[in-house]
Amino acid sequence: MKSNRIPAIMLKEANHILRDPRTLLIVVLMPIVQLIMFGYAMNMEIRNLRMAVFDYSHTPTSRELVNDFSASGKFQVSYPNLPEDSINQLFFSRKYEAVLLIPKGFAEELNRLKKTDVQLLIDASDPNAATLIRSYCTSVIGRYNQLEKYSPIDVRTNILYNPDMRSAYFFVPGLIAMILVMVSALLTSIAITREKELGTLEQILVSPIRSHEIVIGKVLPYIILALLDALFILTVGMTLFGVPFRGSFPLFLGFTLLYVLAALSLGLLVSTVAQTQQVAMMMALTMTMLPTIMLSGFIFPIASMPKLLQLFTYIVPAKYYLQIIRGIMLKGNNLTQLLQPMLALIIMTVVMLAVAVKRFSLRLK
Amino acid sequence: MPDNSKSLMIQTTDLTKRFGRFTAVDKLNLSIEKGEIFGFLGANGAGKTTAIRMLCGLLKPTSGTAVVADCDITHQSEQLKTRIGYMSQRFALYEDLTVKENVLFYSGIYQVETSRALSVAEELLSEMGIDLGSKALTSSLPLGFKQRLALTCSLLHDPRLLFLDEPTSGVDPQARRAFWNVINRLAEKGKTVIVTTHFMDEAEYCHRVVIMQEGKAIALGEPAVLKNEHSVPNMQQLFLKLVS
16 A cells, blocks of 8 residues: 555644744754854953952063963963952952962072962952963963973973864854754654644544654654755864864764764654653753753763763763764764764664653554 | 344443543443434533443543444554544634635545545535625634534544534524434435534434433433323423433
8 A cells, every 4th residue: 555644744743843833943043043152252262361360470581471471371460569468359359360479589489499379369259360371371381381491391281183173163063953843842842742732633633643753764864854954064163163074974973863863762762751841852952952951071070970960871872873973974983983973863762762752653543 | 133233333331431430421232223323411510421431442441342334443443444434522623714614624544545535525514695705714603503513524534424413502593493404314315423512402303312310311212102101291391300
């Protein structure tokens, strides 16, 4: 028997998508807004940090150190000429982010012992900024030591795959992961619960259709939509932020399809539980957006999480997809290097899909 | 007992549906003949919709059996579904599709040839003045048009049995009248039509009715006979007398 039920459902679904401005808003506008927000607001670099210097040494050696700070381009150095006990006031008034104290015996001790101390005070009311400031300072002092041959061990760091530590390199793959899971899970779960609400699902179920025909027909248009969206974000990310693409493009497409399938299964699962669009939306958002932002390694490194949360990350599909696309885009990984996350995604998809289809066919009765 | 199973469209035996501890339909026994217009009457929550959903194969009975269009509803629901048409009380149409797109969608899931589906739709819709080629979305149609379109969509595959769940709710009296004319014509063509309604005046149009209360059939027969038995002038009075 020739089946033209699946194309009929697909066509109808495509019409729903094209006629609903909300869908297009989610698919087109959301990625753009997020790319701009993450691209320009979440910059992991800070320039023109204001640093106050209290130089009690007053020697060419100490001035050289201070010069190194301003020459690094990160710091705007000034000498406030105030008593030392007013440092708190400097921080309270938010005039400086860091204070460098060079003690009186600095040059003399350095000459004699090849070793001395300076004090660095950092305003850590913004801990992220403080961490950055600290690492900038360490690198300035490290370079100073190296040049003046004070340091016994010469550390030369070589930063691979993202030598300029450009934040775009990590958030563009992250955004692809997040938008895809949202589009796939959110839109499919809404598309199915909407039919429950309108009573049209009942009308379809009273026809001789099979549950897999409904599922495939409804889900296929969203797969295409999600893949197009992935390409859209990738293109914008590459042109706007110069993100590299070192690996194989077909590999990227294949893995993206796998990830979309995982997300769609999640959406289907949600739609078998939720009876209304609102419930489906809430469930899909909390199950996708939060874990993808917080627990996938998108922004916060998984290694820095408490052990319990680390366990949770194993069931976040985006964790594996991020390993995969960061690998493909930034490192040029090939298939054999990505088998582990691929296997994890396949297992998750199969389990969720099996449960969803089982629950979905139960609804027929 | 005479063998009349050949002319029966529906036969139920102690058909029962329970949701948890609530019994929605309680041991329903009905025999409905081919070509009948049969009405399920009762207040909201009396079990009409649940009974119809079981007969359509949408719900599995808790106990009891039913044979509908020569199919066992529990074991042959797949086959059953090709033989019946169903129109739910909410006119399950896609409001963001045009009239034609709705028709094409339902012809697709019933695997009806497009040209045939369109000619069936043309015939059923033209008398209402609904244009199949119109670009207007279904959401912009008046309720009477939507009702007619929903009916059309449930008839595309030429079912021998048609279930109409509250088909006239919310529709103005004139459209209701016109709708019943269509139902009569369908019955004349040999289709069996099952209707649920809580409009007692509509019960007069049915060949036979069952009146349900709390899941049980409390009266069954031709409207004229039932009115006579209880010596009441109309179905409204009959209903009030039986329920109180």
